[in-house]
Amino acid sequence: MTRVAVIGAGIAGLACALELAERGAAVEIFERASQLGEGACSWVAGGMLAPWCERENSEPLIAQLGLESIPWWRERFPRTVVNGTLVVAHARDTAELVQFAGRTRNFASIDAAAIAALEPDLAGRFGRALYFEGEGHLDPRAALAALAGRLAELSVPIHFCAAVSRAQLTWARAVVDCTGLAAAKSLPGLRGVKGEMVLLRLRDFTLRRPVRVLHPRLPVYVVPRGEGLFMVGATLLESDDGERISARSMLELLSAAYALHPAFGEAHILEIGTGVRAAFADNLPRLTVRGDTVYVNGLYRHGFLIAPAMARRAARAVLEGSHFPEVMDEDTRQQRLA
Amino acid sequence: MLELYQTSLRSRLLLGSARYSSPAVLGAAVRAAETQIVTVSLRREGAGERSGQGFWSLVRELGVRVLPNTAGCHSVKEAVTTAHMAREVFGTPWIKLEVIGEDDTLQPDVFALVEAAGILSTEGFEVFPYTTEDLVVAERLLSAGCRVLMPWGSPIGSGRGLNNLFGLRALRAHFPEVPLIIDAGIGVPSHAALALEQGFDAVLINTAVAQARDPVLMAQAFRQAVDAGRAAYMAGPIEARDVAQPSTPVIGTAFRG
Numbered sequence: 001m002t003r004v005a006v007i008g009a010g011i012a013g014l015a016c017a018l019e020l021a022e023r024g025a026a027v028e029i030f031e032r033a034s035q036l037g038e039g040a041c042s043w044v045a046g047g048m049l050a051p052w053c054e055r056e057n058s059e060p061l062i063a064q065l066g067l068e069s070i071p072w073w074r075e076r077f078p079r080t081v082v083n084g085t086l087v088v089a090h091a092r093d094t095a096e097l098v099q100f101a102g103r104t105r106n107f108a109s110i111d112a113a114a115i116a117a118l119e120p121d122l123a124g125r126f127g128r129a130l131y132f133e134g135e136g137h138l139d140p141r142a143a144l145a146a147l148a149g150r151l152a153e154l155s156v157p158i159h160f161c162a163a164v165s166r167a168q169l170t171w172a173r174a175v176v177d178c179t180g181l182a183a184a185k186s187l188p189g190l191r192g193v194k195g196e197m198v199l200l201r202l203r204d205f206t207l208r209r210p211v212r213v214l215h216p217r218l219p220v221y222v223v224p225r226g227e228g229l230f231m232v233g234a235t236l237l238e239s240d241d242g243e244r245i246s247a248r249s250m251l252e253l254l255s256a257a258y259a260l261h262p263a264f265g266e267a268h269i270l271e272i273g274t275g276v277r278a279a280f281a282d283n284l285p286r287l288t289v290r291g292d293t294v295y296v297n298g299l300y301r302h303g304f305l306i307a308p309a310m311a312r313r314a315a316r317a318v319l320e321g322s323h324f325p326e327v328m329d330e331d332t333r334q335q336r337l338a
Numbered sequence: 339m340l341e342l343y344q345t346s347l348r349s350r351l352l353l354g355s356a357r358y359s360s361p362a363v364l365g366a367a368v369r370a371a372e373t374q375i376v377t378v379s380l381r382r383e384g385a386g387e388r389s390g391q392g393f394w395s396l397v398r399e400l401g402v403r404v405l406p407n408t409a410g411c412h413s414v415k416e417a418v419t420t421a422h423m424a425r426e427v428f429g430t431p432w433i434k435l436e437v438i439g440e441d442d443t444l445q446p447d448v449f450a451l452v453e454a455a456g457i458l459s460t461e462g463f464e465v466f467p468y469t470t471e472d473l474v475v476a477e478r479l480l481s482a483g484c485r486v487l488m489p490w491g492s493p494i495g496s497g498r499g500l501n502n503l504f505g506l507r508a509l510r511a512h513f514p515e516v517p518l519i520i521d522a523g524i525g526v527p528s529h530a531a532l533a534l535e536q537g538f539d540a541v542l543i544n545t546a547v548a549q550a551r552d553p554v555l556m557a558q559a560f561r562q563a564v565d566a567g568r569a570a571y572m573a574g575p576i577e578a579r580d581v582a583q584p585s586t587p588v589i590g591t592a593f594r595g
Binding site for chain 2: 057058059099102103190191192216217237238239240279280281282283284
């Protein structure tokens with residue numbers, strides 16, 4: 001059996017380890033933190049599986065990788081919900097809705113009655129919306145735990161408090177580095193993009209699917225987590241300082257939730273989260289092969305959406321020496337911007 | 339050539355750096371626009387201090403002049419502090435001064451703007467104030483030390499073009515020697531061409547390029563529009579008339595029955 005070490009137990013690391021183990025490799029995971037999710041931006045992710053909505057502000061590659069990943073999630077994490085995304089804008093921002101519709105696909109333009117049928121608690125709030133029926137969402141923390149559970153079934157250990165380097169892993173035939181921004185020294189051009197979120201609890205209010213509220217400056221989404229929990233996110237700030245949320249960001253997130261529905265004014269703030277996503281200059285993911293190390297990095301704000309598709313490629317690169325130009329070749333990537 | 343604070347520039351198209359899908363797309367748009375000045379918002383992009391280095395170094399690598407702005411500032415003090423931070427981060431005395439007075443329209447607070455411009459000019463900054471088309475405010479900004487003015491076309495991001503053409507023309511006529519850059523509100527290349535035809539020295543575009551379906555192609559379209567508008571201004575347009583004036587003399591043409 002091929003022995004492979006995976007460094008990093010965020011969504012990229014767990015997905016890579018699972019793909020490798022399912023293909024018969026003997027895998028061990030090394031994570032510098034003391035428990036699952038600690039310090040990982042995966043822990044504060046939105047968990048939206050929204051390949052078409054993301055097309056609004058990203059390259060077609062993201063949609064392609066995302067479409068591959070939805071079935072992967074449904075097979076491995078049964079609590080993955082695929083019941084669509086609702087995109088709304090307040091009356092004064094309807095130009096944003098038109099703009100969004102012009103840049104995306106696979107949605108239905110729906111009226112107030114259809115909005116009320118999909119989301120009864122939003123009845124009367126919006127006259128028009130875009131409904132992306134084929135999109136999904138999941139609870140990132142439950143998903144990470146489920147992947148860790150499957151890895152345990154496949155006898156893949158996760159070593160916590162284990163900050164390791166390649167030199168210490170002499171036994172491994174290959175190393176898959178999924179350490180995000182911590183790999184910046186090895187991957188020039190990698191930068192941090194800060195994201196901030198709040199977790200709210202609101203009783204007697206239900207959303208069945210993620211709702212994106214468009215706004216010219218502060219687009220925000222609200223993702224239902226079940227049992228009255230709602231995640232409101234997320235900011236995009238060109239910053240690698242993930243320590244604290246700013247008052248401004250907090251105001252923006254809460255204002256957007258309140259504007260979606262005034263009921264959010266009564267919500268309890270359970271948690272404030274920040275994370276720093278690793279991104280390359282084109283905000284597209286990369287597999288970088290250096291000797292017997294494969295770096296899986298630059299997943300930006302698309303971790304849960306594209307990690308499975310990236311993991312599949314990484315596993316095949318490690319075990320079969322396969323080549324994937326769309327995520328490996330600089331030439332292919334640059335052509336898209338030519 | 340365009341002269342801004344003793345700096346000669348070939349390009350009359352300035353680009354803002356916000357709202358692109360990635361820094362790489364921003365870079366491609368800058369190249370397609372052949373722009374020489376890119377504005378950067380410290381407040382939004384960096385959230386302060388030096389944490390935005392990753393993005394800022396990408397902007398520096400574009401090989402263009404960086405014009406840091408004070409976007410999102412609502413008071414004199416905030417704007418001055420942000421300008422200081424910008425000078426430290428980018429090593430330039432240039433500052434695009436924005437003091438927002440009204441959150442809905444992002445209309446400048448011209449009173450605070452004049453005050454902040456005075457403070458920063460005294461401190462050696464070269465100030466590019468984002469202002470309205472108001473003549474009196476323009477006078478005050480020049481007295482405060484500004485040598486360039488950036489009047490709005492219409493509210494930021496609105497894409498409505500030159501909302502008050504009469505007022506803007508009056509401003510142009512009143513300050514023939516001051517570089518005037520139309521900032522904000524340009525939606526399509528024809529708006530930019532109109533601004534240059536009217537004798538404005540340059541335009542600054544952000545949303546119209548960044549949020550276009552194909553930002554790189556739109557950047558190229560704006561470059562062509564700006565070139566065309568400038569050439570038309572230099573060439574001296576004809577005056578509009580109320581009646582037709584045949585371009586071919588009628589006398590002597592063949593009889594048509």
